[in-house]
Amino acid sequence: MKNGKKVLVVLVALMVLFSAAAMAAPKTWTVGFSQIGTESEWRTADTQSVTSAIGDDPTLVLIYSDAQQKQENQIKAIRTFIARKVNVILFTALVETGYGPVLQEAAKAKIPVIMIDRDVQKADRALRLTIMGSDFVKEGEKAGTWLADYLKKQGMDDGSKPINIVELQGTTGSAPAIDRKTGFANIMKQHANWQITRSQTGNFTTSEGKAVMEAFLKADKTIQVLYAHNDGMALGAIQAIKEAGLKPGKDIIVIGVDSVKGAFQAIVDGEMNCTVECNPLLGPQAVQAINDLRAGKKLPAKIDTIEGVFDATNAAAALPTRQY
Amino acid sequence: MAWWKSLTRKKIFWPLIALGVLMLFNLFFTPNFFRFEIKEGHLYGNVIDILKNGAPIMLLAVGLTLVIATKGIDISVGSIVAISAGVVAMLIGGDLHGVPKYPIPYAMAAALVVSVMCGMWNGMLVARIGMQPVIATLILLVAGRGIAMVTTNAMIVWLYAKPFALLGQGYLLGLPFSIFIVAGLVLMTVIITRRTALGLFIESVGINPTAARFTGINAKNLIFWVYTFCGFCAGVSGLVVCSTVMSADGNNAGVGYEMDAILAVVLGGTSMNGGKFYLVGSMVGALIVQTLTTTIYAFGVPPEIAQVVKALVVWIVSLLQSKTFRSMFLGMFGKKELSV
Numbered sequence: 001m002k003n004g005k006k007v008l009v010v011l012v013a014l015m016v017l018f019s020a021a022a023m024a025a026p027k028t029w030t031v032g033f034s035q036i037g038t039e040s041e042w043r044t045a046d047t048q049s050v051t052s053a054i055g056d057d058p059t060l061v062l063i064y065s066d067a068q069q070k071q072e073n074q075i076k077a078i079r080t081f082i083a084r085k086v087n088v089i090l091f092t093a094l095v096e097t098g099y100g101p102v103l104q105e106a107a108k109a110k111i112p113v114i115m116i117d118r119d120v121q122k123a124d125r126a127l128r129l130t131i132m133g134s135d136f137v138k139e140g141e142k143a144g145t146w147l148a149d150y151l152k153k154q155g156m157d158d159g160s161k162p163i164n165i166v167e168l169q170g171t172t173g174s175a176p177a178i179d180r181k182t183g184f185a186n187i188m189k190q191h192a193n194w195q196i197t198r199s200q201t202g203n204f205t206t207s208e209g210k211a212v213m214e215a216f217l218k219a220d221k222t223i224q225v226l227y228a229h230n231d232g233m234a235l236g237a238i239q240a241i242k243e244a245g246l247k248p249g250k251d252i253i254v255i256g257v258d259s260v261k262g263a264f265q266a267i268v269d270g271e272m273n274c275t276v277e278c279n280p281l282l283g284p285q286a287v288q289a290i291n292d293l294r295a296g297k298k299l300p301a302k303i304d305t306i307e308g309v310f311d312a313t314n315a316a317a318a319l320p321t322r323q324y
Numbered sequence: 325m326a327w328w329k330s331l332t333r334k335k336i337f338w339p340l341i342a343l344g345v346l347m348l349f350n351l352f353f354t355p356n357f358f359r360f361e362i363k364e365g366h367l368y369g370n371v372i373d374i375l376k377n378g379a380p381i382m383l384l385a386v387g388l389t390l391v392i393a394t395k396g397i398d399i400s401v402g403s404i405v406a407i408s409a410g411v412v413a414m415l416i417g418g419d420l421h422g423v424p425k426y427p428i429p430y431a432m433a434a435a436l437v438v439s440v441m442c443g444m445w446n447g448m449l450v451a452r453i454g455m456q457p458v459i460a461t462l463i464l465l466v467a468g469r470g471i472a473m474v475t476t477n478a479m480i481v482w483l484y485a486k487p488f489a490l491l492g493q494g495y496l497l498g499l500p501f502s503i504f505i506v507a508g509l510v511l512m513t514v515i516i517t518r519r520t521a522l523g524l525f526i527e528s529v530g531i532n533p534t535a536a537r538f539t540g541i542n543a544k545n546l547i548f549w550v551y552t553f554c555g556f557c558a559g560v561s562g563l564v565v566c567s568t569v570m571s572a573d574g575n576n577a578g579v580g581y582e583m584d585a586i587l588a589v590v591l592g593g594t595s596m597n598g599g600k601f602y603l604v605g606s607m608v609g610a611l612i613v614q615t616l617t618t619t620i621y622a623f624g625v626p627p628e629i630a631q632v633v634k635a636l637v638v639w640i641v642s643l644l645q646s647k648t649f650r651s652m653f654l655g656m657f658g659k660k661e662l663s664v
Binding site for chain 2: 038044169172198199200201203204205206207210211212214215216218219232235236239243244245260261262265
């Protein structure tokens with residue numbers, strides 16, 4: 001009997017404690033997150049960032065759904081979110097079209113939808129609150145701007161002598177490839193002496209990037225700059241440049257996009273010059289947006305990811321903190 | 325004309341002609357294509373690149389030639405490449421100072437064991453369970469990429485252990501080291517299949533498995549080991565692929581290689597209907613595929629139309645291979661004697 005009493009006392013004490021804690025804590029919000037799948041390293045880092053940022057906030061509860069690259073799974077997941085009356089939906093659209101009806105259902109249930117990284121088609125954009133993610137055109141422009149500054153600092157560009165640039169494009173027809181090309185071309189317009197002498201797809205992969213660069217180097221001995229649409233291809237090309245008996249980073253300026261760990265290492269080693277960040281770590285910004293929303297603040301129509309440009313001046317300091 | 329007739333009847337003739345025409349095109353239209361230089365004690369040039377970059381497909385084509393000779397197919401080889409690359413990369417580890425986690429030979433052996441097991445899995449499904457080869461190997465084509473992703477934790481693993489670079493980037497006697505691996509594997513396979521009755525057994529199983537069984541050949545066992553060997557070849561190819569770029573990318577390593585390798589085997593003169601196989605022909609076929617790719621890069625074909633150009637050349641080479649087409653074509657000029 002004595003023991004039973006003790007247990008009871010402890011239980012009651014615990015219950016009082018817990019209810020006090022519950023009263024002290026602010027009301028929790030439930031967040032539904034519909035991710036498209038795990039097709040790349042970038043996507044894995046993105047998912048981990050968002051889920052762990054929400055997990056770290058004690059006032060947020062996450063319902064996560066992986067669509068495994070199927071649109072019908074995503075529509076089902078969003079319907080479930082609506083039925084469970086979540087407070088906000090985070091959503092990465094697999095394709096642009098076909099989400100109109102389900103977004104309408106969310107709007108009818110007055111659940112705000114925040115797009116992460118990939119948007120829906122124009123006609124359905126009134127149904128979602130905002131889009132958060134990278135601007136690929138801006139990334140291309142940053143690469144171009146960095147090159148202009150660097151050439152000026154090195155005294156290599158007098159405005160008339162041609163600067164020979166080769167380009168390794170991403171997968172033909174993909175949004176990042178088209179936009180990173182466009183962004184770089186925008187900056188090229190301001191420099192009449194810059195010319196792209198060769199441009200070929202390396203499919204965003206290291207091995208194809210290397211093979212294409214090998215062929216470029218044999219056909220053209222005047223290459224001064226390499227602009228690769230991602231770091232993977234740039235790292236492959238660096239190996240090709242070395243095999244050609246040239247010094248990457250010195251004989252040929254190497255620029256990549258993404259800022260993966262390998263690129264930082266290459267910059268520290270002096271074999272690569274610059275990498276423009278394409279940040280998948282959207283979690284903290286997503287949580288910020290949710291909390292702003294909860295506080296009744298109005299969100300902008302587009303939230304740009306905080307993205308930097310890394311070169312020899314800041315890569316070594318940033319390397320230890322890189323997560324992907 | 326008798327020598328001409330016997331020459332054109334040789335299976336190796338037409339693939340060699342196709343390769344020759346591609347090379348001639350480059351001689352006239354691609355500047356510096358045949359220029360050789362000596363860089364850091366080894367040969368350097370587009371032709372060397374073709375040998376070096378063609379090695380992974382050539383290795384795959386060795387195993388696939390035997391599989392296709394048994395009237396089978398293995399479409400999972402690209403995924404096995406990714407698995408092999410993933411296993412070796414994880415075991416060597418991405419230490420920035422190049423200190424391997426496990427000794428490099430052990431890591432390579434482990435990757436080959438895993439690849440052989442993949443081949444055994446395919447062989448078991450085809451030979452023991454009796455699944456159709458396309459469906460049986462389709463399972464590993466899809467699942468294998470998942471296995472590769474799990475192996476590498478869905479990350480690209482970068483390697484800095486210098487000695488491992490020998491396989492895909494090293495040179496021996498001025499030539500790419502990988503080409504010696506290919507030569508070794510081809511030589512070994514030719515000796516085993518042609519100096520013994522094994523090659524004949526494989527061909528007879530491909531032509532008529534029932535008849536082969538009645539003559540006392542254990543067709544099921546033979547098919548099982550042929551798929552196992554194909555897995556081994558894919559494993560070696562994976563090691564070379566990983567070493568070439570010193571990284572393992574579960575998502576992208578070996579994607580589409582199965583199609584290039586099958587194309588190489590068919591261009592080399594081995595029929596998809598099984599039966600007679602031509603290992604050296606397959607190597608020439610792989611060189612055609614790689615020369616085409618390198619030509620597209622060197623000539624500067626815009627990426628938007630590169631695939632169409634590739635398709636066009638493959639189509640023409642396949643037509644050249646077809647006896648029916650050749651006799652039809654020559655028939656138009658009244659030279660009927662070749663249509664025998």
